[in-house]
Amino acid sequence: MKKPEPPVRRASRRGDESRFQWWDRFRQYLRDVVYELRKVIWPSRKETIGSTSVVLVIVLLCAVYLGLIDAILSRLVRIFVG
Structure with a gap:
């Protein structure tokens, strides 16, 4: 009878990673974030105010519309239940 072979030991998921390699990866991630943010073309103050105004007007119009629909349906x- 053949003797069973011992189970093959797999390499750990971490392999030869040092305990602090995650910190190095995190620092690299932050460097990449800063690099990408430097490439962003930020809107001017005038563009920001214009976009914000458009959003506020649309929200106000939607609120008025939904308020009217709610009042009518109420x-x-x-009348029918009343």
């Missing part, structure tokens, strides 16, 4: 429900 009155209809009160």
Whole structure:
């Protein structure tokens, strides 16, 4: 009878990583983030104010529209259930 072979030991997932290699990867990630942010073309103050104004007007119009729909439907429900 053949003797069973011992289980093959797999290399750990970390391999030969040092305990602090994660810190090096994190620092590299932060360097890459800073590098990419330097390439961003940021909007001017005028563009930012213009975009913000457009968003606020659209939100206000949506709020008024939904408020009117809600008021109309509430009155209809009160009339029928009422």
